[in-house]
Amino acid sequence: MVTREIVPGVYQLTSGGTNLFVIAEKELTLIDTGLPGSSTGISAFVRRIGRSVEEISSIIITHNHFDHIGSVPELRRFNDVKIIAHRADLAGFDTAPSYPQGIRRLLRIPFLHRVRRRFVLEPDDVNIQLEGGEAFELLGGLRVVPTPGHTPGSICLYAPRQKLIFVGDALQRRRKKLRLPAKMVSTDMVAAVDSVKKMAELDLEIICFGHGKPLFEDAHGRLLALIECNGG
Ligand SMILES: [Zn+2]
Numbered sequence: 192m193v194t195r196e197i198v199p200g201v202y203q204l205t206s207g208g209t210n211l212f213v214i215a216e217k218e219l220t221l222i223d224t225g226l227p228g229s230s231t232g233i234s235a236f237v238r239r240i241g242r243s244v245e246e247i248s249s250i251i252i253t254h255n256h257f258d259h260i261g262s263v264p265e266l267r268r269f270n271d272v273k274i275i276a277h278r279a280d281l282a283g284f285d286t287a288p289s290y291p292q293g294i295r296r297l298l299r300i301p302f303l304h305r306v307r308r309r310f311v312l313e314p315d316d317v318n319i320q321l322e323g324g325e326a327f328e329l330l331g332g333l334r335v336v337p338t339p340g341h342t343p344g345s346i347c348l349y350a351p352r353q354k355l356i357f358v359g360d361a362l363q364r365r366r367k368k369l370r371l372p373a374k375m376v377s378t379d380m381v382a383a384v385d386s387v388k389k390m391a392e393l394d395l396e397i398i399c400f401g402h403g404k405p406l407f408e409d410a411h412g413r414l415l416a417l418i419e420c421n422g423g
């Protein structure tokens with residue numbers, strides 16, 4: 192796992208092109224879990240900072256996609272960890288899906304249907320369902336900002352004190368440019384633009400993505416430019 196410290200006590204871990212984040216305070220909190228098979232790398236990292244996987248008390252999920260929830264079952268084995276996700280990503284595979292039509296059709300093929308549980312969290316996998324607007328006692332107050340579009344229940348996690356936001360896949364950074372989530376794997380592109388507008392109202396300096404390197408320069412200006420590119 193490639194690791195980097197974002198601000199003191201907040202680490203980005205990258206494996207298979209997907210990021211997850213560790214917040215090391217009195218307890219350990221994860222934001223996302225990476226692809227299936229990431230738990231070994233997570234434990235090794237946690238040991239390196241002098242902590243243990245048993246200290247992971249909660250996992251906050253940015254959205255219900257397999258590359259972000261993939262290691263939930265493995266991590267559950269270490270500890271009685273609380274899984275926290277937005278309710279709109281748990282409403283049901285067919286009625287309020289977190290995958291667009293094409294991918295859902297694929298997961299109905301009998302073979303893939305059986306492994307579906309590795310692709311999505313079901314409501315009973317989750318201990319706390321979010322509505323949006325909640326705040327966690329992390330980083331001096333970490334706020335849940337609902338940012339639908341990539342999936343109905345995509346959330347950003349905003350830490351005002353550090354001017355830091357975790358956006359999951361609600362935004363992407365590719366070839367150094369800030370972009371909307373990829374259309375192929377997103378459920379509502381109109382909502383995705385509105386969500387970027389919501390982010391631009393926040394006082395921000397650092398953006399952490401579900402994929403790619405964090406952005407430390409001109410985060411706010413880049414968000415405004417992206418909104419302008421997409422019709423203001
Ligand atoms: Zn992703």
Ligand SMILES: [Zn+2]
Binds near residue numbers: 256360376
């Ligand atoms: Zn995604």
